[in-house]
Amino acid sequence: MIIKEYRVLLPLEVSEYQRGQLFSVAEASKNETGGGEGVEILKQEAFTSAEIRPGQTLSGVYTHKLYHLKSKMPWIVRKLFPESAMVLDEECWNAYPYCKTVITNPGYMKKDFYIIIETIHVQDDGTSENALNAPKEVLKQREVVVLDIYQDVHLNKKTVRY
Template sequence: MLIKEFRVTLPLTVEEYQVGQLFSVAEASKNNTGGGEGIEVLKNEPFTNFPLLGGKYSSGQYTYKIYHLASKVPAFIRLLLPKNSLEVHEEAWNAYPYCKTMITNPGYMKDNFVITIESFHTADTGTQPNVHELSADKLKSREVIYIDIANDSITNADYKEDEDPTLFKSKKTGRGPLVGKDWKNNVTPVMTCYKLVTCEFKWFGLQTRVENFIQKSERRLFTNFHRQVFCWMDRWHGLTMEDIRALEDNTKEELDRQRHEGEVRGMQADD
């Protein structure tokens, strides 16, 4: 088991991030779907009476998705797994500002593969020592990683000039560009996503390598995604949650269509 907590700071309010994150998930899903691969949304509905974070949260929005992702899996895993096993299932309970996501591979790995992502969103610069209320044992094994959307390096394949926070200035809010190493201490508003990733891949001889690959992939995903959330601000700022639910319904239909046509799209695995 490998536990890492990624802390991503953004020049947004916690309320703004809820809309921006959901908008960007819908857009990113479309950008990663095509040619038989991508995201299939099976459920997107309210939930109640599901206790989260020690019972502090118990209602919100539940989603169930299947990711068909052969090209997103590194070659050394593709060689080991049957072709029909290259899909993962994602269940998410969004009780904002707390969210819990579980990713599994029920068709092949079953209980031997689980990724749990717990996200907590607060109006600070990432200074809270234990926002997820971890036990002393888990705190000892947790590694904290700060993600700087302006200054962290990304791959050439992931770079897009219109998704560069050091160049973007919002016409709607006047925020940006994010300049200098200390930008997060000089912006208002400010908030941080605390994303706790716990992964288990029980396969003798491969566990450490795969768990490290998963954590590296999550860091890459969080970095690219939050650059998009910020740089797409003028596309989502001012939308309501009703607007977002309508967008999600339209996105589901578009994903179903896109998945069965065109070419494979989006982020590929680093082999």
């Protein structure tokens, strides 16, 4: 199992990021959907659960989506694999500032493929050592990657347009 922790440093408040994130996800879904491709929302409803994050009762919005990716795949992939290989299933429990997303491919890879993404938005400088309260075994396995998009030195000056 691969465990990566990405710490993305942002030049804004957590509440500002939340507004931008909601808008960006809605826009991306809208722009990438049409003609039987893109995002298909199967369910979107309020939830309250003590099972999503053990030890905490969370409330928020649950979404269940299918991502139809056939048109995004290279030609050779479309020829080699069945259509079921190009559909991803996403379940998401968004209890901002915590969010858990599980991505699977049940039509092709069955239970052999899954990605679990846990996100916590913390108002700090990326130094919280265990923001998700992961067990010690997980902390030993994880690789921490800091993405500081706040500093201009990390931007490719050839592609930045002002």
